[in-house]
Amino acid sequence: MIATQPIIQLAGVNKWFGKFHVLKDVDLEIARGERIVVCGPSGSGKSTLIRCINRLEEHQEGRIVVDGIELTEELRATERIRSEVGMVFQQFNLFPHLTVLENVALGPQYVLSEPRKQAEARAQQQLERVRIGDQAAKYPGQLSGGQQQRVAIARALCMRPKVMLFDEPTSALDPEMVKEVLDVMLELATEGMTMVVVTHEMGFARSVADRVIFMDDGRIVEQNPPAEFFANPRHERLRDFLAKVLPR
Amino acid sequence: MPAMAAQAAPSSGARLPPARKRGAWAWLRANLFATVPSTIATVVFVAAIVRALPRVVRWAFTGAVYSADYEACRALEYHAACWGFVTEKYRLILFGRYPYQEQWRPLVATVLVLAALGVSAHPRAWRRWLVVVWAVVLPAFLVLMGGGILGLTRVETGLWGGLPLTVLLTLIGVSASIPLGIVLALGRRSHLPFARGASTLYIELVRGVPLITVLFVASFVFPLVMPRGFRIDVLTRIAAGITLFQAAYMAEVVRGGLQALPRGQYEAAASIGLGWWQTQRRVILPQALVLVIPSFVNSLLSTFMDTSLVTVVSMYDLTGALRLSLGDPQWRNFFLEGYLFVGAVYFVFCFGMSRYSAWLERRLGRWTLRPGAARA
Numbered sequence: 001m002i003a004t005q006p007i008i009q010l011a012g013v014n015k016w017f018g019k020f021h022v023l024k025d026v027d028l029e030i031a032r033g034e035r036i037v038v039c040g041p042s043g044s045g046k047s048t049l050i051r052c053i054n055r056l057e058e059h060q061e062g063r064i065v066v067d068g069i070e071l072t073e074e075l076r077a078t079e080r081i082r083s084e085v086g087m088v089f090q091q092f093n094l095f096p097h098l099t100v101l102e103n104v105a106l107g108p109q110y111v112l113s114e115p116r117k118q119a120e121a122r123a124q125q126q127l128e129r130v131r132i133g134d135q136a137a138k139y140p141g142q143l144s145g146g147q148q149q150r151v152a153i154a155r156a157l158c159m160r161p162k163v164m165l166f167d168e169p170t171s172a173l174d175p176e177m178v179k180e181v182l183d184v185m186l187e188l189a190t191e192g193m194t195m196v197v198v199t200h201e202m203g204f205a206r207s208v209a210d211r212v213i214f215m216d217d218g219r220i221v222e223q224n225p226p227a228e229f230f231a232n233p234r235h236e237r238l239r240d241f242l243a244k245v246l247p248r
Numbered sequence: 249m250p251a252m253a254a255q256a257a258p259s260s261g262a263r264l265p266p267a268r269k270r271g272a273w274a275w276l277r278a279n280l281f282a283t284v285p286s287t288i289a290t291v292v293f294v295a296a297i298v299r300a301l302p303r304v305v306r307w308a309f310t311g312a313v314y315s316a317d318y319e320a321c322r323a324l325e326y327h328a329a330c331w332g333f334v335t336e337k338y339r340l341i342l343f344g345r346y347p348y349q350e351q352w353r354p355l356v357a358t359v360l361v362l363a364a365l366g367v368s369a370h371p372r373a374w375r376r377w378l379v380v381v382w383a384v385v386l387p388a389f390l391v392l393m394g395g396g397i398l399g400l401t402r403v404e405t406g407l408w409g410g411l412p413l414t415v416l417l418t419l420i421g422v423s424a425s426i427p428l429g430i431v432l433a434l435g436r437r438s439h440l441p442f443a444r445g446a447s448t449l450y451i452e453l454v455r456g457v458p459l460i461t462v463l464f465v466a467s468f469v470f471p472l473v474m475p476r477g478f479r480i481d482v483l484t485r486i487a488a489g490i491t492l493f494q495a496a497y498m499a500e501v502v503r504g505g506l507q508a509l510p511r512g513q514y515e516a517a518a519s520i521g522l523g524w525w526q527t528q529r530r531v532i533l534p535q536a537l538v539l540v541i542p543s544f545v546n547s548l549l550s551t552f553m554d555t556s557l558v559t560v561v562s563m564y565d566l567t568g569a570l571r572l573s574l575g576d577p578q579w580r581n582f583f584l585e586g587y588l589f590v591g592a593v594y595f596v597f598c599f600g601m602s603r604y605s606a607w608l609e610r611r612l613g614r615w616t617l618r619p620g621a622a623r624a
Contacts, residue, residue: 056515075523083521093516097535097615107520110530139615152516159520 007032013062022048024218035189036196037205040215046198050165054085083111086156090168092148094140101136104155126154130184146177150184166197214238333582334589337573344409344569354412357392405483409564417555421490422548429498454496460557462489467561501543505536538612545605549598
């Protein structure tokens, strides 16, 4: 019963920034273990959409239910959802005053109330998992962009999340560092993590996604498994978009 | 080390930078005689120093009178310094009206507090035992100064003065106003209307009032409006006044640091489920407070010197005690020497604090290092 229930449900979600209508009647259900890639032109609302899932943005209409808990103004529920939903940002957003290990151990230590030794041991494991265990004692400012983003992934994973949200995780990286981050994400997908990824990396979408979602002007315009999505785009706007982002 | 290896490896094509020109001559050329205007400026300043230096040395040192010999000082006719004034009055200047026979007490108390400050200065000492240290040192200071127990004669706080008073007021003023300022700053940035309104009102009100007024109110007005029989010691009232005054400024200093942090830090903290308090405690404040160390030190130094204002309420800090000693008609013409002496004491403290803050900034700000700088 629970296994068949979607882990994320959005129904009739609307959101405005001031008078600007960013999300328009968004309906979306994501199953456990499903990998979703969200794409679309800038300003289409894709980042806002996933930021609503852990309530970094508040929606004004509609319902968002994550793992059976509805997101409301109730703070406890929000904090609980956030500890179960990991997020990786375009700008990494590591804590510059903490070492890499402390960055990753912070959540387990102060949100999950684990003893420090245990939190740091698990943090070290997560760093090994993203192949950066040897940098644990450094500060984020001493790492390359790709390394920082992998630390950010480890930081999110260390909370043992049920869902991982990626907000353009490779957009701020130099081209030669994109692959090391995508490889880590690919491994995560193979391990069965539920993932929602906003990205322009169409290669990643093609090989990893179960479903690709195209957003434009605050609406979900089209969604399909990647084969269908790329081979037979039905809407004109999606065809234009693909023509711009896919290498000829 | 890997960087060194890379530099030494001939295959990578990397070379060491060209050797910098060294030596005194190269330094002089680069810094003092690089251009014609620079050369002119150098010559003018060196000439001025060469002309003035012997006179300064003669006035301050070689020609000066050091013993408390009034006749010898008069004979100088102000052509040289009469340090005899300081020799005669230094205990009054340093300890104010504190009973002469008992002045070992403020001396020991002040040394104790300064030693505790020295220990507290190193980040390695920022552990729980430091609280214990201060829980012993502060009461010890108050007992030594105030007496009344342990066979020490009682000395009213109104008689405390000089350097111990300056140090005590600064210590209390700064250490109590920082936490208060942090709370006010967080309050002013809060989403809760009451917290924000109250903090903003407090900060703006207090910043609109001069310190001297606060001291007057604490000293003279407060006792009048309090119910009969309700007495708070004058020193406590003054210390509280300075603290509450300083807190408003500290709050704005801290708020500046909070505003300098990018939104991403809050979002990242939220995304791993940290609550508001934990976010402030673990992520925001540790960064914001290091950013504002220079402004903190500004406030620290100005508090240190603003304590002189307590003379208006008949308490005699270092400056006030100097004025007391200038009340002696025989010596009152040697005020310049007196002010130089007090100025030197202030300078030692302030310069020490500013060097310390620069060191602390570097140490706590290690994380601001960029990859290249980290290896240097």
